[in-house]
Amino acid sequence: MKLLKVIMYNLASLEGEQVIDFESEPLRSADLFSIVGETGSGKSTILDAVCLALYGLAPRFYGADNFDYYHTERPNNDQVLDPDDPRNILRKGTKECFAEVVFLARDGFRYRARWSCSIARINYTRPERRLYRITVDEAGRTSEKEVDITGGGRPKRGHKNINNEGLDRIIGLDYAQFTRTVMLAQNSFANFVKADDKDKAVLLEKLTGTELYTAVARKIYEFYKEAEAAYNEVFNQVKAFAVHQLSDEKLAEVEAHKEELDARFRSLQTKLQKLKDQQKWYADLCTLEVAFADEEAKWKQASEKARSLQPVRDELRLLDEVAPIRDVYQTCMNLQRELKELTEEVGRKQLQCSALEKEEAEKRKLLLDVKENYNVIREKQEQMLPLVTEARKQKVELDAQQATVTRLKEEESSLAKKEELLKKEQAENAAQIGELQKRQAEAERILAELMPHRDMLENKNAVSDRLESLDKAVKRWQKESADWKKNCVELENQQQACREEENRLQKSDEELVLCRESIRQKTQALAGVDVEALQQRMADVTKCYTDLERLRKLQAAVTERRKSLSANRLASEQITKELDAAMREVKELTTEREEINRLLPGLEEAWQLASSRSAEHMRAALKPGEPCPVCGAREHPYAEGIAEVLQPVKEEIARRRKRLTEIEERLDASPGGLRLLCSELNGKLSALREGTGRLNAELTEAVGEWTALVVAYPVLPVDVVQADASVLSTLLTTETERIVAQGKQARAEQNAYQQAQNELTAMRRTYDEKQALCSRQREELHRQAAELKQRQGQSEQKRAELQQLERTNGELREALRQDVSLPDWEQAFEQDFEGLLNRLSDMYDKYREATRVQQESVGLLNERKVAAGALEKQLAECQAAVKENKEEIAGAVQIYEAKQKSYIQVLGGADPDETERKLKLQLEEAEKQVQLADKAHNEVVESYSRLSGFVKAAEEQYRKKQVDGTIAQAGVDDFITRYNESAEHTDVLSKERLDMCFSLSADWSGKREQIRQADENVKWCQGQMEARRKVLETHRALQVIPLELLGEECHPAEMLQEKMQQVQASSEELDKERLQVGGMLMAHRRSMEQMQSVGEELERRRKAYQDWKELNDILGNANGDKFRETAQCFTLRFLIRQANEQLRLLNHRYSLEQVKDSLGIRVIDHDRADEVRNISSLSGGETFLISLALALGLSSLSSRNIPMCNLFVDEGFGTLDTNSLNMVIDALSSLQSMQGKKVGVISHTAEMRERIRTQIRVVKVGSGGKSTIEIV
Template identity: 25%
Template sequence: MKIIAIRLKNLTSIEGSVEIDFTVEPLCSAGIFAISGATGAGKSTLLDALCLALYDKAPRFATSVESINLADVGDNQINQSDVRNLLRRGTSDGYAEVDFQGVDGHRYRSRWSVRRTRNKASGSLQPQVLEVKDLDTEKEFQGTKKELLAQLVDLVGLTYEQFTRTVLLAQNDFATFLKSRGAAKAELLEKLTGTGVYSRISQEIFARNKAVQEEVAMIHNKMSVIELLPEDEFLSLQKEKELLTEKRAAGIKLLAELNAQLNVVRSLKIQETLWMKKQQEEQGELVNQKNLQTALVVQEEGLLHFRAQWEAIQPDLKKARQLDVQIQSQQAGYMQSQQILQAARQQVADQEKKLISAMGQLQISYHSLNHLLNRTDVEALQPEQIELILNEEKERLETWTKANEERLIQLNSFSYPSLVDEQSKIQKELVRLQNMKQLTEGQLKAKQEIEKLEKEVVVCTRQLAEQDSVVKALHRLYESARMAVGKDVKALRQQLQEGEACPVCGSTMHPYHREQEIVDTLYRRMEQEYNTALSAYQQINNRNITLQRDLTHQKATEAQIKEQLSALQQEEDSVGNEEQIRSRLNELAERILAYRNLYAEWQQSDEKIKKLRAHCDALRENVAQCRLAAQKVAAVKEQLTILQKAVAGEQQRFDVIAKALDTLRQERSLLLKGKSADEAEVAVARKEKELNDALETARKQVEGVKNRLSGLQGEMKQLAVTIEELREQQKNIEYPDLLPQTIAKQQEDNLNTERALSTVEARLLQQTKNKTIVDQITKELTEKQEVAGRWAKLNKLIGSADGTKFKVIAQSYTLNLLLLHANKHLSYLSKRYKLQQVPDTLALQVIDCDMCDEIRTVYSLSGGESFLISLALALGLSSLSSNNLKVESLFIDEGFGSLDADSLRTAMEALEQLQMQGRKIGVISHVQEMSERISVQVQVHKKINGKSVLTVVG
């Protein structure tokens, strides 16, 4: 991994755009360069920009843990840990951009940018945007910010924490590390190396051991809650159950007989009441029959009277029909005359419109001809003069046509279709070669993804099986706990009395009688554990389904790519390689371009010819139109005079017919009140129908009453037979009035027997369940005790509540490895000292080679010596973190102020050794002597108003 260039704009004290390009001089050839400037000038801003562009994070915000909002522009606020705080106040936008060489050898550009709304300094801050591009292929990466950051980690080869340990080094942490206590040293080493997993493992083992021990205790508690009946009491309950079952059957049989007798008594009363009701309905129907027969006679008399009235008006009806016929005949002539008159008037109006139109068309034709000839006196020209103008235009048209035909002959000589066909064929072959290249790359990526998914599926399947076992075990415990807090059990427990036997277990001691809350707490805890395990199982199962679906999709994609690649390989043509194809395409493009230029000239000339031909045609057409328009105007005027005379004659005939029709209408209005004969007949027929319908309705009502009377009488006969039978049955019943009380007493006896039997059955059932539960709990206890024993041993070895035990053990090995790399770098910085781990601790000691390998404490070192050792540790951590990755860029931040001239020279020589290993090293320092020893510098100068500028010198 190598940094190529850093660019930034409007970040903290740096205003405007700034660029540091390591590919141009003097930085290109400089192995070591200094980033110098006064405190607060903005040296560290360059490192912030580097981290922003690659990780959307900045080192200066690493220790900000409090969530406090600060005032921004206007009423807006921003959290103090938000990286957008780096945008310089008073500016509308800013960015951080880094060009780097990735682990795959490609050059990439990552750009982090932020802006305010409407690009105004007073606008609200918008979310930051991340853009990533492959500079070698010009490919832009797509996806959300989270997806792009994940891709950047793959391209750089380092996470943010690894990057700050490998590329950005700060000695402050290691100066603290040298002299801290064991636990604190473990925490610092954990922070520096990113090995915090050991603390979490120790804490998890402690938590798992605690949980399984609690599970064992809970199972013991469950076992103590369950009590079993003695064998003699169990046999006694079974005998009592048999006696109660026989008694219940006898009581049910007797109760059924009593209910049958009570039904006979009640049915007799109901039937007698119904017979009396039917008798009352019969009397009512007899009265209704008499009234309906009277109404029927009235309807018959009304119909006879209406028919007599209808015979009296027959003469007037006949005369009215005769007048209607005469009016209808006269009205037909009136309508015909009126239509003829309107048609004649319309013809006159149409002819007047035609005249206006013809005159307007004549004027338009003259106007068009004036426009075509560019004259204003066409009406005064002679036909011979206009014909002469037309002949001149025709000669010019023939000249242009001949020249364009010669161009067409040249165009045909190009054989343009064959050129296009060949170009299309070659382009298809070029596309085929490019597609084969892309498909080959896609096939490789698909295979890699399939291998990755298959591994994940195996892991997920194993996790799913393990979680399924946990869920099943918790489900058994949960069901047992749920049964213990059931409604029936709670009610039974509340009825217990001290000294009295429990109906379930027979015990006279009731330890949970007044401790219901303990049982409920155990149940709720078990329910929570079961739901948590079930949720975890569902999550793992959902992930397993997703992985299976993704694996199937990737395999289908690989097969599809393979088919496409095979199809493309079968289409292989002998056109040549890609370079030959591109050369032939260039030749064809030149030929096609020459053809198209000549074709454009021909097309332009053809357009001119078409316009000239259209001009000539328009002249001929307009002359003809002028002649036709003049003839049409004369003909329309003559026809209009004829039509106006016809309108006057039709008007006289219409007036005579209208007067005769008015006389007939007055005579007809005196008959039948002005109504037509058909209307009068329809009204009479409607009235006669209404009278007939009313008469028929009255007859039906009379018939209906007769039918209902017949039915009632039949029902009464049947009821009399039924009542007689029930009376005979009632004679056999003793004390019929006391039946309800007898039945109630028998029901109570049956209920008491049922309750006693239920109590006995409940105790027997509980005994069976308790035996089953005891067996299950015994088996589960054995299994849990085995698991708890294993976790207890592991907890004794490395488990602890704060994770310290395993953390110290693991960090001891990490410290050994770190010291190997640090001593290698320390041999260049100071040959006098070596670092060594104090046995069985995380403490450090120093071996003084100048004093016969005497062991010294780190507290005896001077400030400069402590810095050199801290620098060696920092460089060692960088080597440790980049063990499997080549890191060619390194930035060291501060710490050189405590060195004397000799130590500073030694440090510089050590850094030059790193430079010889192929690394480009940037030293950030405000120490004057340090800056003077390094010729190539990136200088940051403070200006007024908190502004800084950047220059590169060397």
């Protein structure tokens, strides 16, 4: 990458547009140049402009600290800029600024990068950035094409986080790498070589941009702390789970006791189940008796409903008796209906036949008329065909003659146009001849005027070159003459400066003598102070103050531990209360669950028995007034509607089941269950007890330390626990104040001694500085004297050169007097040189143009004269052709008119083809009319024949159906007669009753289904009643209750309930004990399961903790400096390798080596037999050389093997002597030939300005902070 041009506009102190063109002289051929100017003039602004144009960032703003606003809102960033915002570079008082760089990239293309911003009244606009690729086509024309500076990525907002991916790929370096490669920071390396290892690691990290290693070390430390916290979390859980774990002996004892309780509980449950079975049998007996009564009542109701359907049964019997005549009757009815419809259809068809007879007569007459018309048209066509043929023949001949006439007329028009065109060309040619003659005369006149200057104009280029040489020589003489006069003035000023320097040196020597006397007096005053006794007093006071602070912390620790113990005691009491409440709730819920388990089976069994299919059958078999087979009751209130009676029982069962589920969830839910809560509370209680023990130990330790320390202070009590806290605090404060007062007195004495020592040191430093100043002043005086003598010699040499230049100018002017024929050229040369050159160029152009016109006019006149003769000949030939054409047209028109008259006589002028077409159309139309008429007549005849056949067939069908209907009616009448005469039938059959039986609207199937359902319902109710009777007899046969309990005076249900309650009470007491033992076993098993479930996780976290701990012990810590120093050792190794390469170019005497496994650097002095020297032994010039080599090495290391043709070196040359300075300048100059780098040195020292001739000067203008750039 190579910088070609830098353009700046209103940047900081640089007002207006400033341009630095590296492709123009003197920068183009300079290997080394300097950027010089006063402090604050804007030298660094040039580097800021380069970085802004390329990357949108400026070194002076990058990384600046922003303000924190504590009492007001943060201002708008577009109105008040942050300190790190590059828009701060906009010069105050201006509205816009930009920075632009043209550079040659590594892909061979030129690019133009631009950054700009502006301010609109009070708001700054967002910075605008553009990147263009500059291309040159084959014709040498340049064009620009914009390139995406982000490389297709998403643009980022803000002035810190900027997306430069596209630009980074083109240049090959990002912003940090570019600044480290192109802008050397050797001052930072000067600090680096003198720093200790810890500070070296930080500096080297910032210089090389390798902050990653510090971040890695901090991240390792964070992961280590996270792994430690995760491991401790699971470890504490395991400790809490172990609270409920039982020993093997205790576990065996509890399990044996649990088995004994289970056996006793099962025995009681068996006895209770037997009583429940007896209670259930008695309840089922009562239920079955009620069900039998219900079924008997249903049977009686169904029988009564079946008897009420007798009329319907009679109708169905009649329907079955007349069934044989059904088909005959329906046939008779169908034939009567068909005969009626057939009569109506025959009448309609006869009317249609009469209409078709009339229509056939009309169609036959029309057919005869169109046939006669067709014959007439055909005869006419046969007569006209010969005339049409003759007319067509004559029409062809007429069209041919018409074409001949048209062709001759077109030739006539063409010849007329050609004649007109020739006349026009003849007139234009004459006009051109006249114009050429005028131009020739004008050119000859101009040549005659310029004839006296012909020799000068023929050698115009040589004359112009001599004039330009004379102008440059004159300007050079004027400039150097002015410089010589200015130099003479400076020589006088320098002589005056030398005299002033001598006076200052004399004054400095006097001040040095006074300073030496002051140091002697101050030294005598400090000799009588006992420094060791003063330091011992200060140490004793410091120890006492430290002990008192420790006692104060111990008192606070004791108070805090006692408060913590009290808080633990209160927390233990609270947890104990919660544990007791939870145990009580467990007991209550267990009791409720046992009660539900006791009652729920009986309810479920009663519900299943009452709602079973057998119970329904028994209830269906019950009859009103008859005894129930189960209970013997004659009233059956639940024979029907049993669902409403059983619904409350069903709801009660569901409610108890739901409550039982709620109890189980409350007891054993995870999380939130009472048993789990009890386990957790027990764990917390144990942890509090452990914490109380730990606090007691810490309290004992603090009391012991207090006792050991308080011995030296009798005013303080020995027992810190029993002492009053406020009184003890007052005693500590009083004792501390006493010690502080002693410390202040000792500190004051020590400070007074130290102040005197510092004054002595300052005086010695001042003495050294004054002595060094005197040495520098003497050196400066000698240097100025030598320089004055040198400049006086140079002034004399310059005066001789000016005299020689003046003689050369006179010779050149005398030669021009011979060549230039203009009389006033010398006056014009002095007053307006550019006007003289322009005047000479105008005369030369006028002379050359007149010569060209005169030569061209002669040739063109000859051509025009030849063309005039040719045009005259062509015009005569054209006029003869026009005359001949007119004669041919007259003959052709006469023939055409004769043929046209004959053609009109044949067909009267009508077209033969059209006439023939009309005849054919008339004949075709007539033929079509004949066909249509014939078709219509045939259709009518065909329709009439078809209708006649249909009428005859319908009459025959009517006769046959009439006979069939008579037969069917006779069969129906005969069946009615026989039915009424039969003795089996008591009722009379009539035609109306037959119509009723065979009516399509009668629902005989529904009536049969009604009777069938009634009969089946009677049978089903009777079967249900019998089934209930059998079930009741079977249930009575079981007899599970003793007979003595079934008497009329006994109450079996009450007796059984009393016995069940006694057994249930015993079972509940036993179950409570079982639950308590089972809870212990469940807590033990759950503890084991939880410990097993987290065991693998504990091991995994322990392993991760160990791994991160080992890694953290090696590399990690909170601030990241451990890994930073290790990593920077390797970075320094590569940096020293690159620096040695650069140091060989600067000075072969020195090379660098790294102290093994550290950040230490040693210098090998080859001129001292490879002596190894420490950095502290180097002089200022040697330190600068080392720093410069390290900075150049960093530039080479950061460039990533990408060639960078520009290098900027910051200040730091002032500490070098003359030889070292010359050596460094020569080395920097050689970078162009060895590495292709153009080096720019930023300096404001006089030595650099004198030794580097090519300079970019940043010159201040006035006192308003304005600067401009000059390149010399």
